[in-house]
Amino acid sequence: MKVPQAGAVAAVIVIALTTSACGGEEKAQGTISIGIKFDQPGIGLRETGGTFSGFDVDVATYVAGELGYAPDRIEFKQVYSNDRELLLQYNEVEFVAASYSINDKRKEKVDFAGPYFLAHQDLLVRADDSSIAKAEDLNTKRLCSVTGSTSAENVKKTLAPKASVLELPGYSECLVALQDKLVDAMTTDNSILAGYAARKGNEGRFRLVGLNLSDERYGIGVEKGDKELQGKINAALQKMVADGAWETAVKKNFGPGYAYEPAPKIAATG
Template identity: 40%
Template sequence: MRFRHRRVAAAAALAAAAVLGLPACSAVLGGEESLVDADSLVVGVKYDQPGLGLETAAGSGEFEGFDVDVARYIADHMGIPPENVEFVGLNSAEREEMLISGEVDMVVATYSITPARRTQVTFGGPYYVAKQDVLVSADATDIQGARDLEGLSVCQSAGSNSVARITEGLGIAVEGTEQETYSDCIEELRSGSVDAVSTDNLILAGFFAQTPDAFRFVNNPFTDEKYGVGLPYGDTEACEAVNKAISRMYQEGDAAEMLDHWFGETDLEMVHSVPQFEGCD
């Protein structure tokens, strides 16, 4: 039986606990197995982000990118063979929902660790610390950093915090617009419907690498975006196993090879040292 099916029963236990007034954590975690006991995994990844998570052909179920490679590495470290790892495409707004519902067992999808998300999800990692940056049209040479976005339209994906980090975090007034995915934002930028797309530099570098003549990667980063591995809430054993895998991935040079493979031809300044973990409690 797949682990995700066992977690459906755990969700039912959670609902029952709410009805009976029992402590939810004890009702679920007391009878739920950890992901470290799984013999297969369903992993949620992005399907439209080149270099990170991209479905190679629509409906194929085959995915490629840095996040996909990281997920495979973690699964191998946990003793799960490649043939028992299934990838499912999702967008930013679906990550918590699909993890909590049990549709996926793990999420590796440019999933920034935030205090709000940690109330619903246990995060391993981070496996990479990206920085927010800006992508503009190739002819927008007057935009050299986030401050130059004042009064301009900036696109983000649904479920992202990117615009808020500019308006609330930096106090820069921009016109925020939202599309379902970042690939939709890129099309808005290409057509001239928005002035800029702002999100994590790994995401932007992947799109930039596809059509470097059409866009300009501002490459003036701000904020730290800690990419975590989303796990079922309370599964500290799996979190610890994931952190051990990430440490080995960097120490043995595999992370550097992955990053160079997917982003080596861009101007992105990449980090090859083990990130500081957030802790599994």
């Protein structure tokens, strides 16, 4: 946590004794900063007018509520796939809920609460393109993914090492490249791809190939070593599943046609 300025020390002490919310500077200001994606329909999207929608937004809002923060005290900050660890390491956000797949490499730099969702890597192609039916077909194709994503790494190392991979900052840029035929497919989690395919204006223009190329367990990233916050978030996630709010959020954001996996078991803090 950031150290409060000297002039605010007394206020910080008073607030620390009267609130159950977590955070150092956030306590003094009465807000909590949370990292989410801004460009993923169904997951994390900044809507016109500045409101936010998506499954990760609903999860983050629920967790923040359990930590003592009302929705109007949440400050959402945009994160990209390649800077999520940095925002946590430099205390720019309290936690990150941004389609953040848990893996050993990332656990070297941050700790994870969860997992709270299980997705699978898939491919999105133009609706009139039938030339891609399996991962190996990408070896002669142009593929787009996001810099720093596990999906891009999985393709390059395992699925199609000869594929031409274009890495861009965000999935919205990949969708434009796919639409303009600069690439033949884009890859990430099926939950994200389904959100793009179903978004208004995209209906009938794209399709998911329907491959389960990996298991992606979404976790909430916290600063490395912050076991207290990790434990509180795990407890909040368990409550969200138990009271039905998790399933409600899944159905609201992904629609009735999305074949989602049951809520995964929340890992023990440690």
